[in-house]
Each structure stands twice: as structure tokens, then as C-alpha cells.
Amino acid sequence: MRKLIFGMNLSVDGYIAAAGDELGWSAPSDELFQWWSDRVAGTGLALYGRKLWETMSADWPTADQRPGASPAEIEFARRWREMPKVVFSSTISTVDWNARLVTGDAVAEISRLKAEDGGPMDICGATLAGAAMRAGLIDEYVLVTHPVLVGGGTPFYTALDSWVNLNLLETRTFAGGMVLTRYETRR
Template sequence: MSKIVLFMSVSLDGYFEGPDRDISWNRVDEEVHRYLNAVLGSMAGLVSGRVTHELLADFWPTADRDPAAEPWTAEFARIWREMPKTVFSRTLRQADWNTTVLPEATPEAVAALKAAAGGDLALGGAGLAASLRAHGLVDEYHLLVHPVLLGRGRPLFPADGVPEDLELLTTRAFGNGVVLLRYARAAVRGANP
């Protein structure tokens, strides 16, 4: 069965956004971007909430038309446009760019999405991730830990009282100091070696 895989950048002190939704501290250079292009390009689809989808849809559909765009940026623009996307939203009614909008991320809706996907699904967005995590629906975590301490912001993992046993699958250090930590839920790892 397909897996739901959370991809998220996070500061060393655990924030995915700084104050005022600041993400300028992200250190996504060519090496990190090419890694993400390779991994995300192999996924069967993208899953997000409305806020994350709209943030991505504001930039990626035409990012490769900018003459100053780096080749890895242009490559991801093509990946993003072509990849099937599912947005869970109670307010958004429709979206462009190969996107399906579903009203609620219930366990049943997520199970149906996974069953139909034909491969793993990349999850973006901390709010949706927290909802899915509460139901045990996030199978893997691909965290890009950036070498910065923000001191405040929005934590990726809120103190919600939902414990989860994880197994480290792999790590990778990038030249710019970003470190990939890839984990699977212990039960998922045992079920899908």
C-alpha cells in the first residue's frame, strides 16, 4: 500500500515557520533542491491543506518561465505542475494545476486516496500533518533540519499529547549544513520493510 510521507523543513529548535510566517531562513540550495526534485519527482502525488497549496500555486506554475530561474528550480516547476495534487479544504471549492479538492481529511478519505495512488504520496503542510498524525496516518517523516535557531515561531510538532514510536531509516548531511532525518513509524517499518 502507498505511504503518506511528510516532507518538511524545520529549524534546529523545531519550528517550520518563524514569526509572521517567515521561511526566509530555509537554506535550500542546489544540492538540497536536486535531492528534493529526485525524491518528490518519484512520488505518485502531493497532498496538502489549502494554505500550503495556495502558497505553492502562487509560485511554482510559472517559475520555470523566469529567464533567471536556476535549472533545478525549473525542473521542480515542471514536477509540481504535472504531479497529481490533492488539497483538503473546507473552504476551497476548486483548484487548477492537476488538483483535486476534498472537503475533509478523514481516515476514510485518506485510506481511499492511498489505495488509489499507485505509489507514495508527499504530504506538505504542518496543519494537515498534525491532523493526519492524530489518526496515525503519517507513515514516514523526511525532515530537513536547517542549521538555524529561530527562538520562536510555529512548532512542527505541537504539544498535542500524541506519542509516536519512530525508527530512523537514514540520514544525510548536505554541504550547506542542512541535515536530512528520515523516519518511519515503527509499525509501518515492520509492515513495509
């Protein structure tokens, strides 16, 4: 059975994007960028909602060809392209970059994928992760909290029907005051 992990950058007040989908506040340090890149390298399958898929697929497939791309950006772009991906959307009709599209019931498909053998799955995007949270499918939460209050936008957490108890697995502080906290779901 695969482990399902929800991890993202978020503000101290709990948002993954500020109003207007602004992400400028979440630019990672070199150390944090490398940490995220290493996570991608260890991911067996990434599950994307449409909105984050459109953001990532607009940049990372060719980011390694940009003039001045850093070695870390080149490495991340290669890792991202090679990583198998599933995109959940009812509004787009095609996906590229080692991805397949699912237009049906996301929770049923995520449950099916979790039951398979394989490496850990990352779930990417607030709406998709919210559905998985409400269904009790997320095994681990990885939060990288940035020292900023954005006052509104897209929340990391969704409204839940019941509490989810967690066990702390790891904490780490990165340059610039970003703090990693990693929790597993207590079942």
C-alpha cells in the same frame, strides 16, 4: 497500499515557518533543492493543506518562465505541475495545476487514498499533517533540519495523544549544515 510521508524543512527548534510565516531561513542549497526535486519526481500523489497550497501554487506553476530561472527551478516547476495533487480546504472553491479539491473529512479521505494502489504520497502542510499524525496515518517522517533557531512560528509536530515510536532509516548532511533524518513509524 500507499505509503504516507511527511517531509519538510525545519529549524533546529522544530518550526517549519518562523513567526509571520517567514521562510527566508529555509532557503536550500543547490544540492538540497535537487534532492527535494528528485523527491517530487518520485511522489505518486501530494496532499496539500490550504495554506501551503496557496504558497506553492502562487509560485511554481510558472516559475520556469521567470527570467533567470535556473535549470533546477525549471525542472522542479515542471515536476510540480505534472505531479497529481489533492488539496484539502473548506475555504477555497477551486484548484488548478493537476489538483483536485476535497472539502470534507481529511482523515477519512487520506485513509481511503492510502488503501489504494500507487506510489508514495507526500503530505504537505503542518495542519493537515497534524491531523494525519494524530490519526496514526503517517508511515515516514523526512526532516531536513536547518542550522537556525527561529524562536516560534508554525511547528513541524502537533500535539499527540500517545507516543509514536520511530526507526531511523537514513541520515545525510548537505552543504550549509542542513541535516536530513528519515524515520519510519514503528508499528
